[in-house]
Amino acid sequence: MAGILTKIVSMVPPVLKKKLRRFVYNRYANIIVKHNSKVRFMNLGCTSTEKLALLDKDEPYRFHFQMYNELLKGVDVNGKNVLEAGCGFGSGGYFLVNYYKPDIVTGIDLSDKNIVRCKKLYDFPNLKFFRMDAEDMEFENESFDVIVNLESSHGYPARDTKFCNEVIRLLKPGGYFAYGDLLVESDFKSFADALINAGMAKISERDITESVLSARQEILLDLNKKPFWMPVSIAKDFMVTTDSNTYKSMADGKFPFKLFVFRKRG
Numbered sequence: 433m434a435g436i437l438t439k440i441v442s443m444v445p446p447v448l449k450k451k452l453r454r455f456v457y458n459r460y461a462n463i464i465v466k467h468n469s470k471v472r473f474m475n476l477g478c479t480s481t482e483k484l485a486l487l488d489k490d491e492p493y494r495f496h497f498q499m500y501n502e503l504l505k506g507v508d509v510n511g512k513n514v515l516e517a518g519c520g521f522g523s524g525g526y527f528l529v530n531y532y533k534p535d536i537v538t539g540i541d542l543s544d545k546n547i548v549r550c551k552k553l554y555d556f557p558n559l560k561f562f563r564m565d566a567e568d569m570e571f572e573n574e575s576f577d578v579i580v581n582l583e584s585s586h587g588y589p590a591r592d593t594k595f596c597n598e599v600i601r602l603l604k605p606g607g608y609f610a611y612g613d614l615l616v617e618s619d620f621k622s623f624a625d626a627l628i629n630a631g632m633a634k635i636s637e638r639d640i641t642e643s644v645l646s647a648r649q650e651i652l653l654d655l656n657k658k659p660f661w662m663p664v665s666i667a668k669d670f671m672v673t674t675d676s677n678t679y680k681s682m683a684d685g686k687f688p689f690k691l692f693v694f695r696k697r698g
């Protein structure tokens with residue numbers, strides 16, 4: 433989510449911001465369920481030079497799986513205990529347990545409705561879902577080898593403080609943080625600085641804006657159809673259609689989409 437909606441949200445006090453975000457995502461999940469929609473991801477998707485091998489049933493979601501695949505490049509997930517903070521409908525966790533070989537994947541999300549949908553969609557012994565706030569998670573210190581966070585942090589009121597502290601607290605020494613989002617450059621910088629000051633090393637940083645924009649050209653949406661309940665101009669920004677302000681800002685370089693890998697110093 434970016435553009436107009438982000439501007440509106442930035443004017444709301446932090447305490448209300450989280451409630452508003454939870455309301456919006458709960459409402460979205462309700463409508464997806466009510467209309468029996470096939471929507472399984474909420475990330476923007478990206479094109480890729482790699483031909484990712486997918487099961488036939490997963491092909492319709494190729495761009496979104498590719499986003500996770502790009503995010504996880506250079507991160508060793510085999511046999512690991514993985515946390516996804518901001519798991520949406522749980523499809524990143526599904527991808528991990530079916531296409532990689534983690535020991536266990538735990539997805540958490542602010543929206544209780546999303547967690548209900550995660551559990552309905554994906555029933556695997558090594559995939560668990562909980563409703564939690566990424567800025568205040570109920571896990572023991574050093575519980576995870578890998579933390580994944582994709583297109584979720586843009587709405588965290590205390591990304592550089594509370595969320596940063598949670599990532600450091602929950603990762604084992606040597607653990608990886610695979611992070612991707614759509615932010616203005618100064619916000620990426622302050623979050624990366626906060627992580628580095630708190631004990632992480634930056635392993636990689638990639639700007640994938642072009643491949644995200646290419647995917648948006650391919651993903652055809654009819655915003656006049658359900659489940660889009662909001663005014664069409666806001667829905668366009670939310671979904672980053674090719675004629676939206678957000679798309680324009682991304683193409684102009686104001687809103688890059690970046691992927692990072694950080695590693696907690698041992």
Ligand SMILES: C[S@@+](CC[C@H](N)C(=O)[O-])C[C@H]1O[C@@H](n2cnc3c(N)ncnc32)[C@H](O)[C@@H]1O
Binds near residue numbers: 585
């Ligand atoms: C754009 S969706 C991306 C979901 C998923 N990563 C994907 O790629 O499909 C952002 C998700 O972050 C969740 N979220 C927002 N703020 C959160 C918070 N403070 N803690 C946990 N999840 C949060 C939302 O409920 C939503 O499911």
